[in-house]
Amino acid sequence: MRRLVRLATALALASAVPAAAETVAFTGARIVTAGPAGTLDPGVLVVRDGKIVSVGKGSPPAGARVIDASGAVITPGLFATGSLLGAVEISALGDDLSVDNPQIGAAFDIRDGLDPASTLIPVARTGGLTSAVVLPQPAGGGYEYHEGEGDVAGERMTAGGGQGPRPNTLFAGQGAVIRLDGSDDMVVRGGIGEVVAFGNTGARAAGGARGAQIAALKSVFTDVRAYAANRSAWERGSYRELGLSRADLEALVPVVQGRTPLIARVHKEADIRAVLKLAREEKLKVILEGAEEGWMAAADIARAGVPVILYPYADRPESFEVLGSTLENAARLQAAGVTVALTAPEGAAHRARETRYAAGTAVAWGLPWDAALAAVTLNPARMFGVGDRTGSLEPGKDADLVVWSGDPFEPLTTARAVYIRGQAQSLTTRQTELRDRYLDLGTPLPPAYKHR
Template sequence: MRKLLAGASALALLTAAATGHAETVAITHAKILTAGPAGEITQGTVVIRDGKIAAVGASAAIPPGARVIDAAGSVVAPGFFATGSELGLVEVGSLGNDATVNAADLGAGFDVQYGLNPESMQLPVARLGGLTSAVVLPRSAYDRSESDEDEADQYTAGPSGDGSRSHALFAGQAAVINLAKGDNILTRAKVGMVAPFGRAGAGVAGGARGAEIVAFKSALQDVRDYMKNKAAYDRAGYRGLALSKGDLEALIPVVEGRMPVIAGVHRAADIREVLKLVRAEHLKVILHGAEEGWMVAADIARAGVPVIINPLDDRPESYEMLGATMDNAARLQAAGVTVALEATGGSSRVRETRYGAGNAVSHGMPYDAALAAVTLNPAKMFGVADRTGSLEAGKDADLVIWTGDPFEPLSQPTAIFIHGAQQPMTSRQTELRDRYKDLSRPLPPGYTH
């Protein structure tokens, strides 16, 4: 079976290059984890046609002329999301990145979609971890542990010197990307506005949490006033506003409730304040971090607010995270909170997303809930669930064939499809491995001269 998969891969890639998404593929005899209403299918077939899932089920018919992949003994699952990542924005962090901005008049207006790099070497590495999509976030101001206090300025989305810094309350706008090989990886732009709260928010508002909440409210009021008086603002006939026009325009979808605030927040007390704030301001919000979320899980669930958490956060790395525990995901889910899981290590280690999901299961999160937390839940949170996140007819064919349970570290992908196109099973890492594992081969000139 594995030889059949490997032999078919090269042919599939050549065919896809020549015909786009015209190829019809039937993956048969597989255990299918749909992450959708159909749940788990013990043995079934997934049919891919024109880049979409044409059929999925125990009795799905194989279309005439379809290329058949016999996946007996394998598991087919939706491609995972790298939620809360910097994929496509950061290559080697010490050499700079496109995830942060430090401009005097730009914060909310910063849009990561314009800095995406489809040629990033990190995309194939992530893809080989079973990831087919990513939620790419700008890096928020001061959102670091207290041990990073001396380095805080370099992470600030806004000016680091004197003067008004209210715009730095907003780090910029997030995007959803796909990890397919090609030059167009953007799936949806402007899916959320990143804003730091707690200690991080205090850092951009004068050093106190209370100041940040007041500044945040004032910024939103400026946006509402601007919306009512655009003509006067344009002719300089209106009062001065702390935000630039670019930031004011970018925040209109936020105050109208069309774009969620992705609130970086950690301790329970700060989570309560964020929930009060968004309720008073009629905003949509997604909590990001929420290491002490389990302590206020009932409040989060009652507010209908989803969260993005790292299931491996279990150390009190700062006073904001004294209650961090690996039971966080399970407790939040049990309380009725919609949970998405992210990985440790920014863009370089997002391939470990599945390991985190497996750890969440080992600490009490139901398997189906953990699967949803890396597939359908992030798709719903960021407005792309009509396209991806589960194996359902009509959705993009974003799926992975695994040798076994995808949360088991020894399982490996044998085929990856994104938008119905079978992807290369190589990365820079595998190419270097293959280049140097046979030392009898001639070395490059730099090694011999």
């Protein structure tokens, strides 16, 4: 307990001066790098100018400001993968999650409407999150919110989207990786993938049948390849008519060329296999999202080298698309050799801070601890093209790290300090401000609160 009190004092002092302005060495902690250095207990982590200088054993460099983190655990900052952070505030008042426009589907870019001042971002940081993979939502299906209710699975997602009007586009749009420091330059990388819903939602978009969606997508990809090879003729009006707008055609060129992944929101084993077949035939790079029945096709997913984003709590047969869902999904996929990333309840927005609890649940159901850490750090960083700058504690990478009071997957553990690019982040949120404001009922209230 005394060690943690000393640590809290040291971190408070560290927050007073931006870490990027000097060389700072964290000593005494158990450092879990999620990288080649493995776990160092204790280790020394050196940060300068927003970057990690070194991580290893020994003594801190001369002149460094030393933070004694004895008794703490230091990990890379966590990722909120498949997140809605920055794109949603209060869902009942509207959001920037989806578009239902026949002219703008694939071209919709989630980063253009992100809000760095979202009150949900500071809350996410309290759970050790430093980055987020923000993905648009398919029109007519995907996430449904039930704020204030306790049903975790219901808050997360309604698999297959249920019934509703037919969407006007097959494509939900492009995602982005953001840093959660609330800065105007929060976007780390845009255009990270093109989201497409399969299963019931995808079938509705194509007219009601799963086979129709596959046929429609193949037709689209043929048009995109034709457009890429004949841009000049198409612009002159001397080429055949194509089925998409120019904006959507341009957005899909990197997809058909295998440079940008198709992020397939899919649940059922049969649909997963259909996506893998489509990717193989069209030579597409694919990431599966959802994949509640992924374990049933684990060998084929691993053989195809396709990574999976999944929700570890999904274990109820809420629809015919997820009859085979199980809490062991992550463990079984990882054991088969699949790269796994984990997401949190409610689209990793209002409850994004629970990402670490989701990882802990996956560990409780068989996923190795180190694999769970990778699933919320390095794996999503690599999936979406930012693994060279974040996701693990390695020299040259951004100093995105969290100082924990203990095992980050234990519910009673807290994030004592969060750093993004070497800058100590505030752990104050709108909720803590309201708590502190009304904690002492003897404190005079503003005039508007007084009875007349």
